[in-house]
Amino acid sequence: MPSKYTGNSLGFIEWKGEKGVYSSPESRRLDWNRSSHSRNIRWLDHAATRVRAQDRDPAILEFMRLTNYDFDFSIYVKSLNSITNVARLSSSDFAMVFTSGITPFVSQLASGPTEKFIKNFGPRVHHIAFQTEEIDATVEALKQDEMKFLLDLVGSPEEGLKQIFSLPSKNTLLVLEYIHRYGDFDGFFTKSNVTSLTAATAKQ
Numbered sequence: 001m002p003s004k005y006t007g008n009s010l011g012f013i014e015w016k017g018e019k020g021v022y023s024s025p026e027s028r029r030l031d032w033n034r035s036s037h038s039r040n041i042r043w044l045d046h047a048a049t050r051v052r053a054q055d056r057d058p059a060i061l062e063f064m065r066l067t068n069y070d071f072d073f074s075i076y077v078k079s080l081n082s083i084t085n086v087a088r089l090s091s092s093d094f095a096m097v098f099t100s101g102i103t104p105f106v107s108q109l110a111s112g113p114t115e116k117f118i119k120n121f122g123p124r125v126h127h128i129a130f131q132t133e134e135i136d137a138t139v140e141a142l143k144q145d146e147m148k149f150l151l152d153l154v155g156s157p158e159e160g161l162k163q164i165f166s167l168p169s170k171n172t173l174l175v176l177e178y179i180h181r182y183g184d185f186d187g188f189f190t191k192s193n194v195t196s197l198t199a200a201t202a203k204q
C-alpha cells in the first residue's frame, strides 16, 4: 500500500531467471532509434521524496523497516529551511532521500519551498536523479532536443559533483535530475549550489 507519509509504494522482486531481465518469451524488441547522448544517462542515483516535517522520522523508519537500508546522514540547509535525509545500503548504491522542512508548514509567506511544495502537491517524489556521463555535452544535447531546465548546470569537479534539474513533467509532475559525481563525493548538492537551487525551487 502507498505509504501515508510519502505516498510511495515499494516493490519487491526476486529474479527467477537472469537478474534484471524483464522480458518474457512473448516480448519483442521495439524499433526505437535512441539518440547517442541518451547512452550517457545511466542508473538511478537517488529518488528525492518530500515529506512533511512532522512525518520525517516515521517516513525514514518505515522505509528502513521495509528494507535493509540504513540511515546514512542528514543535511540541514538553513537558507532552504530544509533537512535532507539519506537512507542507503552503501555510498555506491541507490539512495532514498527524504526532504522536509525544518518545521511544519505555517504559511505561504513564512514557510520554505519544501513545505510549500507539499502544501501544493502533497507528499510525493519530487525528482529522480540519473548518473550522467559526459554531463556537459549530454545536457547540451538534451537542450537541442528542446528539453527545458529549472536552472543551468551547476557544480564542478572540485566541488565533487555537477547537476542540473529539468522542469517538472506535465504528465507526471516529476523533475529529472542529471548528476555526475567526481571522486567519492556522496552528497546531493554543494554549498555554492544551494542559492541557485533555492531560486529554482521557487519557480515551482
Ligand SMILES: [Fe+2]
Residues within 6 Å of the ligand: 046, 048, 127, 129, 177, 188
Ligand atoms: Fe537530487
